[in-house]
Amino acid sequence: MTDSTPGNDAGVPELLWQPQPGRVGASRMAAFRGWLRTQHGLDLADYPALWQWSTSDLPAFWGALADFLDVTFHQRPRAVLGSSAMPGAEWFPGSTLNYAEHALRPGPGKGEADPAVEFVREDGLSARLTYGELRARVAAARAGLRELGVRQGDRVAALVPNSPDTLIAFLAAASLGAVWSSCSPDFGARAISDRFTQIEPTVLIAVNGYVYNGRSFDTRPTVERLRGEIPGLRATVLVDYLGNGATQPGTQDWTELLEKHRDAQPGFDPVPFDHPLWILYSSGTTGLPKGIVHGHGGIVLEHLKSLALHADLGPGDRFLWFTTTGWMMWNYLVSGLLVGCTVVLFDGSPAYPDLGALWRVVERLKVTYFGTSAPYVQSCLKRGLRPAEQYDLSALRVIGSTGAPLSPEGFGWLAEHVGEHIQIASVSGGTDLCTAFVGAAPDVPVWLGEISCRMLGAAVAAYDEAGNPVADEVGELVITAPMPSMPVFFWRDADGSRLREAYFETYPGIWRHGDWIRITPRGSCVIYGRSDSTLNRGGVRMGTSEFYRVVEGFEEVLDSLVIDTSGAGQSDGELLCFLVLAPGIELAEVEPRLRTELRGALSPRHVPNRFLAITDVPRTLNGKKCEVPVKKILAGMPPERAVSRDALTNPEALRPFEELAARAAGTRP
Numbered sequence: 116m117t118d119s120t121p122g123n124d125a126g127v128p129e130l131l132w133q134p135q136p137g138r139v140g141a142s143r144m145a146a147f148r149g150w151l152r153t154q155h156g157l158d159l160a161d162y163p164a165l166w167q168w169s170t171s172d173l174p175a176f177w178g179a180l181a182d183f184l185d186v187t188f189h190q191r192p193r194a195v196l197g198s199s200a201m202p203g204a205e206w207f208p209g210s211t212l213n214y215a216e217h218a219l220r221p222g223p224g225k226g227e228a229d230p231a232v233e234f235v236r237e238d239g240l241s242a243r244l245t246y247g248e249l250r251a252r253v254a255a256a257r258a259g260l261r262e263l264g265v266r267q268g269d270r271v272a273a274l275v276p277n278s279p280d281t282l283i284a285f286l287a288a289a290s291l292g293a294v295w296s297s298c299s300p301d302f303g304a305r306a307i308s309d310r311f312t313q314i315e316p317t318v319l320i321a322v323n324g325y326v327y328n329g330r331s332f333d334t335r336p337t338v339e340r341l342r343g344e345i346p347g348l349r350a351t352v353l354v355d356y357l358g359n360g361a362t363q364p365g366t367q368d369w370t371e372l373l374e375k376h377r378d379a380q381p382g383f384d385p386v387p388f389d390h391p392l393w394i395l396y397s398s399g400t401t402g403l404p405k406g407i408v409h410g411h412g413g414i415v416l417e418h419l420k421s422l423a424l425h426a427d428l429g430p431g432d433r434f435l436w437f438t439t440t441g442w443m444m445w446n447y448l449v450s451g452l453l454v455g456c457t458v459v460l461f462d463g464s465p466a467y468p469d470l471g472a473l474w475r476v477v478e479r480l481k482v483t484y485f486g487t488s489a490p491y492v493q494s495c496l497k498r499g500l501r502p503a504e505q506y507d508l509s510a511l512r513v514i515g516s517t518g519a520p521l522s523p524e525g526f527g528w529l530a531e532h533v534g535e536h537i538q539i540a541s542v543s544g545g546t547d548l549c550t551a552f553v554g555a556a557p558d559v560p561v562w563l564g565e566i567s568c569r570m571l572g573a574a575v576a577a578y579d580e581a582g583n584p585v586a587d588e589v590g591e592l593v594i595t596a597p598m599p600s601m602p603v604f605f606w607r608d609a610d611g612s613r614l615r616e617a618y619f620e621t622y623p624g625i626w627r628h629g630d631w632i633r634i635t636p637r638g639s640c641v642i643y644g645r646s647d648s649t650l651n652r653g654g655v656r657m658g659t660s661e662f663y664r665v666v667e668g669f670e671e672v673l674d675s676l677v678i679d680t681s682g683a684g685q686s687d688g689e690l691l692c693f694l695v696l697a698p699g700i701e702l703a704e705v706e707p708r709l710r711t712e713l714r715g716a717l718s719p720r721h722v723p724n725r726f727l728a729i730t731d732v733p734r735t736l737n738g739k740k741c742e743v744p745v746k747k748i749l750a751g752m753p754p755e756r757a758v759s760r761d762a763l764t765n766p767e768a769l770r771p772f773e774e775l776a777a778r779a780a781g782t783r784p
């Protein structure tokens with residue numbers, strides 16, 4: 116695979132951001148290093164030394180981290196790491212704690228009058244909660260859920276947007292030791308049912324509607340369907356999110372439930388370290404989505420590490436990540452409460468009424484850390500937005516990006532048009548661990564097109580096909596040592612076979628994530644996309660992100676999908692490039708220039724055999740391009756076996772690929 120990252124003659128890319136000594140010295144990362152020196156006699160001079168220690172002495176690192184970040188154990192652990200086997204690592208055996216207690220316990224930045232939540236909806240609806248108000252409402256919701264029969268280990272399912280009531284309900288469930296699971300209300304009814312019927316919740320919490328892109332939608336028909344399909348459901352609580360008073364027979368009113376218990380006192384049930392906290396889901400593009408279960412302790416420890424040390428978030432900070440409740444970034448966002456900052460919840464379209472919507476929120480609420488997706492950055496770039504000129508971003512110090520590899524052009528645009536003084540925290544991880552394992556740190560520079568570092572405690576490496584580590588070469592992204600936030604188990608996977616198959620089949624005892632990665636001599640990383648959708652042309656492998664960077668750099672191209680049909684039922688398949696073109700652009704206008712640019716930027720082997728125009732790229736509910744399902748369809752697999760349409764945002768976008776496969780087979784779609 117070629118390295119197309121722009122750089123100087125020595126191959127080192129442009130340095131975009133350099134940590135300032137004053138800021139580094141005041142960071143929590145520096146405080147942790149100083150604490151290790153005074154408390155443990157460890158003199159770790161810089162970030163690489165700290166990372167090396169954190170991944171080579173797991174008990175020492177994670178134990179010290181728990182002490183430094185004041186993890187509250189009701190029952191102390193017998194050890195830090197009882198077993199280091201993967202899968203099956205045993206973290207902090209014998210200990211008990213509670214996630215919600217860590218989120219709501221008093222501390223710096225968490226006084227009764229300190230702001231805990233700022234909420235903005237696309238239509239202008241807004242709200243603010245102090246930590247005192249949040250504690251009181253969580254106490255009331257906890258009492259309400261107990262009245263409805265929710266007990267430790269029961270599941271609470273929620274069809275909800277990114278709103279304060281959602282956060283309150285989640286924390287209330289966690290405080291009881293109940294298991295939370297949420298879907299965004301814009302999911303299709305079948306996709307929601309596929310998730311919630313698996314886990315058999317005791318209580319369903321749902322909104323009566325939601326707002327998106329200037330329109331209101333009624334969710335009550337979906338709620339009614341779910342009530343009929345979920346076995347063992349005892350109660351449904353309806354939240355009047357639209358403010359129109361719309362009710363539903365057989366449901367309980369959320370506001371009335373909280374009002375009934377407004378005098379309830381906060382409480383937190385201690386649970387074992389690996390007790391289920393929430394259930395997240397795989398994309399579900401083929402078959403039922405896998406229910407990925409994370410534990411209280413693993414998430415407390417991992418999110419404290421990521422947010423306090425890597426993001427350097429704490430009291431006085433305002434933390435916004437654009438997300439929905441169906442994406443793991445919502446779980447990551449609300450963990451901002453663990454470190455005493457204010458979490459900013461935005462609900463709606465990031466492009467309504469225009470792409471400046473989120474930047475206006477950053478300006479108005481003086482956001483200090485703004486997280487978004489790489490596609491959003493690319494959209495802003497293509498529309499010619501200049502946020503630093505248009506908005507007051509003086510409070511902003513970090514901008515995060517995830518969801519897809521951030522292109523070098525995206526890095527450059529952020530530096531030029533958001534601010535050279537702002538750290539670009541490009542991160543990559545996954546629902547599987549509910550965190551990033553490569554990302555940023557306050558004491559590590561940012562280079563153009565590169566993720567700054569491997570995260571503390573994350574033993575990330577690049578492996579070749581034989582399972583050997585490679586340096587400064589593209590290989591399979593693997594994690595060679597356990598992390599506390601690895602899944603406790605998959606739901607309905609009693610013998611663990613599905614979990615082992617998902618991560619540990621290729622390299623026994625080693626976590627294979629499914630991405631291509633290159634780790635540079637600087638310790639930075641470049642992600643090249645999913646390894647199961649590799650472009651393998653004449654033995655030269657390339658990640659799809661490199662291809663998209665070239666193609667989507669053209670103003671005439673709004674979106675694209677590249678598929679290598681080699682190995683997909685064909686021994687010598689084609690390389691196909693599907694383009695979503697800007698209005699008024701014809702394929703013939705742009706194709707010759709695309710061919711020339713791809714030949715020069717990548718290689719002659721990676722010039723597509725064919726370019727085809729489409730109206731939309733099929734994406735999962737979390738916004739991922741459906742490369743592998745489309746490849747299967749083009750190989751002749753029946754669409755119903757290749758992908759679950761209910762797992763897609765736009766299932767109608769599959770039609771051109773079905774028609775292409777049918778023509779190739781000489782049949783009708």
